[in-house]
Amino acid sequence: MVKTVHVFPHTHWDREWYFTTSRSRVYLLKDLMHVIDNLQHNTGYDRFILDGQASLIEDYLKWRPQDKNTIKQLVADKKLIIGPWYTQTDQFVISGESIVRNMQYGMDVCNELGTYMNVGYVPDSFGQESSMPQIYRGFGIPDTMFWRGVSEENVNHTEFVWKGEDGSKVNVYQIPSGYYIGGVVDETQLDKIMHQEPFASIVKRSTTNHIAFPNGFDQAPARKDLPQMIKKLNTVNKDFNFEVSSIQEYVDAVKSEKPDLEEISGEFTNGKNMRIHKSIYSSRSDLKKLNTEIQYYLVNILEPVLTMGKHFGVDYPQGAVNDIWKLMFENAAHDSIGSCVSDTTNEDVYMRYKQVRDISTNLVEVTLREIATQIKKNKKYEITLSVFNTLPVQRTEITKISFYAPSKDFDIVDSDGNSVDFSIESCDDQTEYISGQTIQLNPGEKIYKPEKIYKVIAFVFAKNVPAMGYKQLYLSENDNKNKAIENINDRTLENDNFKITVQDNGSLTITDKNSGKVYENQAVLEENGDDGDSFNYSPAKKDMIVYSTDQPNTVSVSKSKLVSLAKIDYEFSVPRTLKDRAQKDCNVKMPVSLEVRLEENSPVIKFSVNIDNHEPLDHRLCVDFATGISSKVSYADQQFGTIKRPVYREKEMKSWEANKKNWNEKPISIETCQSFVSLSNDENTISVFPKGVREYEIIGDDYSTIRLTLFRTYGMMGKVDLLYRPGRASGEKVIATPDAELRNDLSFEFGLSISNKKFDDSDVAAKAKDYDTPEQYYEYADFLNGRLIFNMDSVDRTLDENGSILKTNGNLILSTLKKADHRSGYIIRFYNGYGQKSTNDEIVFNKKPNRVELVDLKEDTIEKLPIVNNTVKLNNITHAKIKTLYFEY
Numbered sequence: 001m002v003k004t005v006h007v008f009p010h011t012h013w014d015r016e017w018y019f020t021t022s023r024s025r026v027y028l029l030k031d032l033m034h035v036i037d038n039l040q041h042n043t044g045y046d047r048f049i050l051d052g053q054a055s056l057i058e059d060y061l062k063w064r065p066q067d068k069n070t071i072k073q074l075v076a077d078k079k080l081i082i083g084p085w086y087t088q089t090d091q092f093v094i095s096g097e098s099i100v101r102n103m104q105y106g107m108d109v110c111n112e113l114g115t116y117m118n119v120g121y122v123p124d125s126f127g128q129e130s131s132m133p134q135i136y137r138g139f140g141i142p143d144t145m146f147w148r149g150v151s152e153e154n155v156n157h158t159e160f161v162w163k164g165e166d167g168s169k170v171n172v173y174q175i176p177s178g179y180y181i182g183g184v185v186d187e188t189q190l191d192k193i194m195h196q197e198p199f200a201s202i203v204k205r206s207t208t209n210h211i212a213f214p215n216g217f218d219q220a221p222a223r224k225d226l227p228q229m230i231k232k233l234n235t236v237n238k239d240f241n242f243e244v245s246s247i248q249e250y251v252d253a254v255k256s257e258k259p260d261l262e263e264i265s266g267e268f269t270n271g272k273n274m275r276i277h278k279s280i281y282s283s284r285s286d287l288k289k290l291n292t293e294i295q296y297y298l299v300n301i302l303e304p305v306l307t308m309g310k311h312f313g314v315d316y317p318q319g320a321v322n323d324i325w326k327l328m329f330e331n332a333a334h335d336s337i338g339s340c341v342s343d344t345t346n347e348d349v350y351m352r353y354k355q356v357r358d359i360s361t362n363l364v365e366v367t368l369r370e371i372a373t374q375i376k377k378n379k380k381y382e383i384t385l386s387v388f389n390t391l392p393v394q395r396t397e398i399t400k401i402s403f404y405a406p407s408k409d410f411d412i413v414d415s416d417g418n419s420v421d422f423s424i425e426s427c428d429d430q431t432e433y434i435s436g437q438t439i440q441l442n443p444g445e446k447i448y449k450p451e452k453i454y455k456v457i458a459f460v461f462a463k464n465v466p467a468m469g470y471k472q473l474y475l476s477e478n479d480n481k482n483k484a485i486e487n488i489n490d491r492t493l494e495n496d497n498f499k500i501t502v503q504d505n506g507s508l509t510i511t512d513k514n515s516g517k518v519y520e521n522q523a524v525l526e527e528n529g530d531d532g533d534s535f536n537y538s539p540a541k542k543d544m545i546v547y548s549t550d551q552p553n554t555v556s557v558s559k560s561k562l563v564s565l566a567k568i569d570y571e572f573s574v575p576r577t578l579k580d581r582a583q584k585d586c587n588v589k590m591p592v593s594l595e596v597r598l599e600e601n602s603p604v605i606k607f608s609v610n611i612d613n614h615e616p617l618d619h620r621l622c623v624d625f626a627t628g629i630s631s632k633v634s635y636a637d638q639q640f641g642t643i644k645r646p647v648y649r650e651k652e653m654k655s656w657e658a659n660k661k662n663w664n665e666k667p668i669s670i671e672t673c674q675s676f677v678s679l680s681n682d683e684n685t686i687s688v689f690p691k692g693v694r695e696y697e698i699i700g701d702d703y704s705t706i707r708l709t710l711f712r713t714y715g716m717m718g719k720v721d722l723l724y725r726p727g728r729a730s731g732e733k734v735i736a737t738p739d740a741e742l743r744n745d746l747s748f749e750f751g752l753s754i755s756n757k758k759f760d761d762s763d764v765a766a767k768a769k770d771y772d773t774p775e776q777y778y779e780y781a782d783f784l785n786g787r788l789i790f791n792m793d794s795v796d797r798t799l800d801e802n803g804s805i806l807k808t809n810g811n812l813i814l815s816t817l818k819k820a821d822h823r824s825g826y827i828i829r830f831y832n833g834y835g836q837k838s839t840n841d842e843i844v845f846n847k848k849p850n851r852v853e854l855v856d857l858k859e860d861t862i863e864k865l866p867i868v869n870n871t872v873k874l875n876n877i878t879h880a881k882i883k884t885l886y887f888e889y
Contacts, residue, residue, distance in 0.1 A: 002238075003209045004253065005194070006245035009226060010049035010216035011035075012123055012179050013056055015087065016345045017335045018717060018732045024219070025059050031221040032060045036070060039079045044227030047246045049081045049216075052121035053088045054109035055329070068113075075114035081246055083107060083116030084141065086326075087333040091122070091129035092672050093281055093288070093694075094332045095295045096639030096831075097816050099131075100857055102329045103139055104821060105322075107858070119247050120144035120170070123179035123214075125334050126277045130267040131639040133164030134882055138857030143251050145173045145212075148276055149268030152205070153655060156262060159207045159254055163265035165643055166880040171261065173251055175212055176273060177202065183217035185229065191236035207259035212250050213242070267643065270652065271665030275730055277338065278665070279537035281672040281695040282620075284339030284346060284740055285711035289692035289748060290353045291337065294360070296675075296691075298324065300773040302360045303818040304390035304468065307826055309367040311805045312374060316819045317363060324359055327352040340534040340731055342717060343739040368778040369792070371470065375799045378415065381474035382448040385412060388776040389465040392817075392843075393810040395775065396463040398562055398599040400425075403458075403475075403779040404434060406450030411479035412460065415472050415801035421461040423560035424484045430455045439786035447782035450477075458482075459563045461600065465775060468817070469804030469846075475779075485560045493557070493564035493598040498605060498754070500598060506553040506568050508596065510605070515756035517628075517684070522752075523607065524549055524624045525592060527574055529581045530712045531722060534737060535730040537620065537670065537712055538722035542582035546574050548592070566596040574616050581619075588615035604689065604771050605752040609710060614743050620712035625752060627686040629679040630702035635687075635759050636673035640815065640831040641880025642765065645671055647698035666724045670697045670709075675768040677706060680759035680835075689751035689768045710748045713741045765813050765833025804846050811841040812877060820859055825851070825888025827859060830874070831881065838878045845870045849887040859886060 013028060015021050038045045050056050061068055074080035086106035089099055110116035120136045120143065122128070127149040136144055144162070150172075158174045175181070177198035185193065193199060194211075203211055215226065223229070226244065233242040245253075269276050282288065303321070310316040331352050335341050341349070372386040385403060389395050408427055412420040434453040465471045493500040499511040508522040525548035529540030551570045558565045572590040575581035590612060597606040611621065633644040652667035660666075671677075677696045678687040688696070688706050695709040717737050718729030751771045755762035785791045808814075812830035820827050832839055843852075848870045854862045865872050865885070874883055 003240050005211045005213045005240050005242045006250035007213045007215050008246050011220050012218050013051045014335055018342045018735055020345050029063055035222045038222045039074050046079050047244050053085045054083045054106040055087045057082050072113050081117050083110035086329045089332045090334045090337045091125050093337050097299045098332050101325050122146045128268040130165040133162050133170045134166045134168040136170050137168045143171045147175050147178050148274045151270045151272040155264050157207045158205045161261045161263040179214045180217045182213045182215040190233050194240050208254050208257040210253040272663045275664045277535045279670045280338040282693045282709045282712045283534050285693045294356055296772045299816045305364050305367050307817050312371050314370045324356050327356050343737050372778045372780050373795050375472050376797045376801050383475040383781040385473040386778045387462045387465055388470045392468050392808040394467050395465050398459050398461045399775045400459050401777045405454045405456050406477050409480040411476040411481035413474050413476050423459045423562045424482050425457045428455045437787040438783050439791050449783045461562050466804035467807030472801040483560050485558045487558045490557050495598050495600050502555050502566050505549040507549050512754045521626045526622045526624055529578050530618050530620045533714050533719040534717045536725045538724040540578050540581055544581045544584055562600050564598045568594045578618050590616050608749045611746045613746050617741050621710045622707045625706045627679045627704050629681050630704045631679050634698050635678040637675055640882050642835050647703040678764055682758050685755040685759045685762040687753040687764045689771050692748040759835045760837050806845045808843055809841050811839040829884045832877045838876050840875045842871050842873045852887045855884050855886045
């Protein structure tokens with residue numbers, strides 16, 4: 001039978017890589033003009049796929065707005081095929097909300113021009129994340145086409161059904177040899193093309209008589225002679241009929257034959273036939289840290305704060321939020337977020353993060369101010385200190401903040417006059433500076449101006465802060481209730497949950513008071529060589545591992561009622577270069593400071609690490625936690641929900657060992673998470689919560705130690721013949737990346753949780769969410785107006801001293817609370833964060849909504865939900881399931 005070969009013209013267009021976005025856009029302008037000309041005037045050239053990312057067409061129209069109507073017509077005629085993504089996003093490093101918003105924004109751009117390709121096309125993402133089937137289905141997308149992550153060891157055919165972590169299913173149409181295989185065609189071999197590799201294997205693995213033939217390459221223009229080439233191909237190939245087609249037409253043709261498809265499940269990170277670059281999770285650790293911090297801030301702080309503001313009469317700055325997310329989408333493109341780019345491009349990535357950070361923190365500041373100044377104020381006090389909780393559960397916890405006090409002797413009280421515990425870390429006189437900053441719009445108005453002003457950094461213990469709401473606190477002058485954190489001659493930290501002892505070798509011994517179990521050799525720092533590049537970590541061929549337990553250290557401990565701090569200073573001696581490492585020559589210093597923080601009642605031990613990394617090159621620093629839990633699987637959170645991963649990929653490693661030449665990458669077990677990684681058994685669960693690089697590996701003879709990567713450094717974009725990635729270089733081997741050596745002062749934070757219960761009873765996801773979502777404080781007094789916080793008009797104080805907009809039972813994990821994209825109300829999204837079990841929850845609204853709907857990820861209505869006593873119930877939410885609701889007042 002004659003097989004149909006669907007030739008779909010396309011380009012894979014990296015917006016930035018070894019080149020910058022600016023350079024890329026210049027060439028895009030030229031090439032896309034030629035694509036449009038071909039589609040309009042080149043007979044037979046009537047399809048072109050613009051890489052599945054709408055950002056390209058948006059970039060083009062900024063410089064060629066006169067072509068908008070032409071493009072609309074080409075889209076309507078199904079000649080120019082755009083979307084559904086905004087950028088070709090990564091799937092592992094970025095958050096679930098980033099993926100969802102990327103798709104939403106891309107669809108919006110495409111809809112303005114007509115429509116979008118309803119296929120989840122990701123030709124070059126480095127693996128496929130297991131939330132994607134649910135995300136695709138949530139957008140009404142039943143099919144996906146990708147390249148990386150699946151080999152014949154996973155599935156026999158190139159068309160199959162993919163079952164995601166939550167059970168959602170999509171059809172997969174894999175391009176197993178890449179998106180570029182039909183981009184360069186040897187015209188002297190046209191009669192053999194389908195009988196030679198890679199097409200011979202593609203034909204063999206196809207389930208139907210329809211074959212995908214992608215015709216395009218990286219940053220490639222349209223091939224003008226494609227119609228003529230197809231005529232030649234049809235002339236010399238009697239068993240195949242070649243035709244210009246599209247991805248959607250190919251998918252529809254395969255479906256028309258109703259093949260019986262295999263089903264496989266989970267995430268796809270098999271690197272046998274293509275490179276997955278699994279350890280890209282720690283490339284440019286400084287930028288990965290920024291990405292982590294900013295993603296947390298946007299969904300955990302910014303959007304809930306703006307939603308609270310809207311609820312209390314403050315305008316929701318939708319345009320600014322769109323700009324923020326657009327910058328994040330640009331950085332979420334697979335090469336950009338992977339940091340497998342040039343130093344110059346990474347400068348652009350950093351600048352976008354800086355813009356997002358600056359805009360988002362200032363939006364939060366002004367919104368908190370606009371809410372705080374509406375809250376009723378006890379006239380007895382001049383200074384308010386409003387605390388805001390952006391989680392949907394009531395909270396009692398300690399937060400480190402800075403504020404200004406009119407005296408060294410003061411108290412913090414709540415609206416009932418009850419003292420709020422706090423401990424002062426520092427108190428500096430800034431009277432001259434602050435007094436000189438104050439500006440009065442009406443100079444004749446009498447305002448409060450204290451004689452002295454001190455900048456205070458303190459730990460504040462606010463109790464019973466309302467869910468998704470606020471609590472009004474006050475500074476009370478001349479009340480000597482403050483307690484300083486004092487240095488003591490001790491090596492132990494202690495609260496109700498843990499006792500921590502710093503040993504002579506700098507390691508920690510942690511006693512879990514709830515179970516009596518003792519955990520030794522905790523928080524051991526491990527430094528080793530990195531012979532890799534911007535795409536892959538790879539150990540040095542002659543490596544040397546240096547442990548903190550072998551380094552000189554000094555310990556200082558300070559305590560108050562609320563917090564205990566231990567600071568361990570290590571004088572690391574490490575090799576300067578890989579050559580020095582091979583010779584076991586530790587010839588440079590790398591000072592490291594590890595701070596351990598234990599707060600009253602806290603179930604999480606908090607760590608920060610500061611490193612002077614100016615001297616050593618090409619190396620990696622990790623921190624190890626020996627859990628005592630020997631396990632075959634780790635628990636970690638993915639984009640939405642929890643996934644269990646093997647700690648050792650036995651089947652893949654056997655295949656690798658048997659025939660390494662057939663593998664593009666060694667099947668290592670270096671993995672990534674979103675906010676936690678855990679080892680667990682029926683009696684204990686130990687979890688690490690990273691706030692910077694989110695890369696881990698389970699190590700040790702019995703696979704019981706969690707190793708968290710802090711940072712790694714390298715000096716080249718691409719290198720050849722790595723231990724973990726043999727053969728050619730990925731990227732460009734001639735491009736040096738000296739900035740990736742991170743020769744600077746570096747800092748990273750992470751947390752540790754120990755539970756004497758199994759995983760599903762330890763609320764790990766909820767603890768991680770709480771750890772990543774600090775309460776927000778806003779101080780207000782008249783004397784602070786001016787250059788320090790800008791001046792604003794006064795408003796009436798009409799809000800109660802304590803307020804909330806909604807609450808839940810906390811069984812589901814809040815993903816976002818934001819304004820709806822195209823309607824007047826709000827979107828709130830949750831997911832099940834447990835390892836296996838289903839759960840119920842409810843949303844109790846402070847004010848009854850007029851409407852609550854279950855919606856999809858496009859925010860379109862699925863069904864209207866009943867509201868009983870201001871409450872909407874969410875029942876039987878199964879493992880890793882997303883639930884998105886729309887509500888309006």
